[in-house]
Amino acid sequence: MTKVAIIGTGPCGLSMLRAFEQAEKKGEKIPEIVAFDKQNDWGGLWNYSWRTGSDEYGDPIPNSMYRYLWSNGPKECLEFADYSFDEHFGKPIPSFPPREVLYDYIIGRVKKGNSKNKVRFNTTVNSVVYDGKNFEITSHDKKNNKHTKENFDYLIVSSGHFSVPYIPEYQGMSSFPGRIMHSHDFRDAEEFRGKNVIVLGSSYSAEDVALQCHKYGANTVTIGYRHNPMGFKWPNGVKEVFHLDRLEGNKAIFKDGYEQEADAIILCSGYLHHFPFLTEDQKLKTRNRLYPPKLYKGVVWQDNHKLLYLGMQDQFHTFNMFDCQAWFARDVVMGKIKMPNKTEIEKDINKWVAMEEKLENPDQMIDFQTEYTKELHDLSDYPKIDFELIRKHFKEWEHHKVEDIMTYRNKSFSSPVTGSVAPVHHTPWASAMDDSLKVFLDQSKK
Numbered sequence: 001m002t003k004v005a006i007i008g009t010g011p012c013g014l015s016m017l018r019a020f021e022q023a024e025k026k027g028e029k030i031p032e033i034v035a036f037d038k039q040n041d042w043g044g045l046w047n048y049s050w051r052t053g054s055d056e057y058g059d060p061i062p063n064s065m066y067r068y069l070w071s072n073g074p075k076e077c078l079e080f081a082d083y084s085f086d087e088h089f090g091k092p093i094p095s096f097p098p099r100e101v102l103y104d105y106i107i108g109r110v111k112k113g114n115s116k117n118k119v120r121f122n123t124t125v126n127s128v129v130y131d132g133k134n135f136e137i138t139s140h141d142k143k144n145n146k147h148t149k150e151n152f153d154y155l156i157v158s159s160g161h162f163s164v165p166y167i168p169e170y171q172g173m174s175s176f177p178g179r180i181m182h183s184h185d186f187r188d189a190e191e192f193r194g195k196n197v198i199v200l201g202s203s204y205s206a207e208d209v210a211l212q213c214h215k216y217g218a219n220t221v222t223i224g225y226r227h228n229p230m231g232f233k234w235p236n237g238v239k240e241v242f243h244l245d246r247l248e249g250n251k252a253i254f255k256d257g258y259e260q261e262a263d264a265i266i267l268c269s270g271y272l273h274h275f276p277f278l279t280e281d282q283k284l285k286t287r288n289r290l291y292p293p294k295l296y297k298g299v300v301w302q303d304n305h306k307l308l309y310l311g312m313q314d315q316f317h318t319f320n321m322f323d324c325q326a327w328f329a330r331d332v333v334m335g336k337i338k339m340p341n342k343t344e345i346e347k348d349i350n351k352w353v354a355m356e357e358k359l360e361n362p363d364q365m366i367d368f369q370t371e372y373t374k375e376l377h378d379l380s381d382y383p384k385i386d387f388e389l390i391r392k393h394f395k396e397w398e399h400h401k402v403e404d405i406m407t408y409r410n411k412s413f414s415s416p417v418t419g420s421v422a423p424v425h426h427t428p429w430a431s432a433m434d435d436s437l438k439v440f441l442d443q444s445k446k
């Protein structure tokens with residue numbers, strides 16, 4: 001029997017488990033599946049951990065989540081085609097849920113099936129060696145301190161790429177008297193109440209960490225961008241300036257001459273695609289981009305079609321794109337999708353990479369990833385979902401952010417699965433301090 005290993009049970013790994021389960025439900029004979037996760041439960045980043053640094057066994061913490069994180073895109077854009085928000089919550093809910101609510105939704109879908117018995121938790125994959133036929137996987141069951149070697153026919157890498165921080169150094173850091181940390185270790189904005197905070201970066205983490213610190217009472221937040229500013233209309237107390245030059249004592253000095261005394265520096269400088277368990281010839285080496293090279297249809301490793309990666313792209317689309325990838329991966333593994341010849345594969349990859357390199361603005365990037373996801377969708381039996389509506393929602397959302405970065409999370413969108421329109425949340429995001437599932441879902445507060 002074909003044996004498949006899945007590394008990671010975050011949203012991508014869960015999509016993979018779900019894809020196989022759906023085929024089994026239709027009466028198809030599925031391969032033997034073993035999923036590994038180094039955490040004690042599934043959900044990946046959404047399985048919030050208060051820990052930073054190392055876990056109780058000394059393994060690096062994969063989690064980059066923090067308290068008070070709310071979805072940064074409309075939930076309608078990531079909705080599962082085969083499991084709507086309405087089905088999970090029994091009623092329409094607002095468009096920008098906090099972490100605990102999204103976690104509940106992601107887990108709700110897989111909890112209904114029998115996939116959990118395929119997962120080995122607290123088990124880290126330490127090495128994978130491919131001998132031309134099989135993948136020999138060495139894993140460590142941390143709880144029982146047991147090392148195991150096992151052979152698999154296929155390997156699905158769904159270990160995420162927002163867990164290993166990229167940490168640059170700036171002059172003066174070693175003598176800075178305050179706190180220096182990466183967004184990977186950011187857990188609670190409350191600790192910066194009354195402080196002067198410097199945030200470095202110009203992408204989603206920089207935007208959200210800056211706004212969180214402001215929302216929970218930081219005195220000032222100064223964002224230092226390196227290439228392009230985010231350029232939003234920031235609230236009073238938040239400022240965006242050009243690139244940090246150096247630190248002198250507790251003073252941050254920026255390249256445009258701006259100076260700010262600081263209590264903390266938060267590096268929102270992104271993450272590394274990091275696969276320490278893979279040999280060099282199997283490793284995806286890329287920066288965070290919409291179409292990493294060497295992956296056919298963004299999934300199948302060009303040099304070895306038994307090695308598949310999920311979710312390695314920079315992401316506008318998330319959960320339903322991961323589903324489309326997983327359904328496609330399943331059909332490759334089960335032989336229902338035949339891989340084309342080497343030349344066609346290369347041509348297809350080059351076509352997407354060349355298109356990606358020409359993209360100039362967020363609208364074009366949204367179009368690009370929507371086209372990619374639609375193409376994948378057409379290749380499998382993943383249920384119908386309105387990607388044109390999702391494309392429209394993403395563009396509207398981008399414009400809402402430009403209009404007002406403090407209010408875009410108060411807007412409502414319609415479902416690409418059920419068509420229902422989200423209710424307006426009972427409390428505007430900027431004043432909603434309690435992000436618990438209970439309070440979020442309590443519409444009587446309206």
Ligand SMILES: Cc1cc2nc3c(=O)[nH]c(=O)nc-3n(C[C@H](O)[C@H](O)[C@H](O)COP(=O)(O)OP(=O)(O)OC[C@H]3O[C@@H](n4cnc5c(N)ncnc54)[C@H](O)[C@@H]3O)c2cc1C
Pocket residue numbers: 007008009010011012013036037038039043044045046062064065066069070071072073078123124125126158159160161162163277310311315317318319
């Ligand atoms: C701070 C933050 C906020 C985000 N917010 C949003 C949002 O609001 N909306 C949205 O759609 N997306 C958001 N994202 C994007 C995020 O990438 C996806 O939502 C999603 O979590 C990606 O799923 P994944 O399965 O690829 O990776 P992950 O969620 O990272 O899961 C990977 C899993 O692999 C396991 N693993 C890794 N290495 C090994 C190993 N060697 N052995 C065994 N197990 C291993 C990890 O323990 C983990 O459980 C956010 C990302 C970050 C960092």
Ligand SMILES: NC(=O)c1ccc[n+]([C@@H]2O[C@H](COP(=O)([O-])OP(=O)(O)OC[C@H]3O[C@@H](n4cnc5c(N)ncnc54)[C@H](OP(=O)(O)O)[C@@H]3O)[C@@H](O)[C@H]2O)c1
Pocket residue numbers: 069070071072073162168183200201202203204205206208209224225226227228268269270271288315
């Ligand atoms: N739900 C939420 O609210 C939320 C919150 C946080 C994160 N997220 C998600 O988390 C994922 C990761 O986002 P991310 O922002 O961490 O990573 P990212 O999108 O890869 O962005 C990395 C940023 O780091 C900057 N950078 C790199 N090196 C730098 C240096 N030496 N000095 C200053 N800046 C530097 C880059 O700037 P250049 O452009 O100059 O290279 C870029 O702005 C995304 O999917 C995002 O959606 C979601």
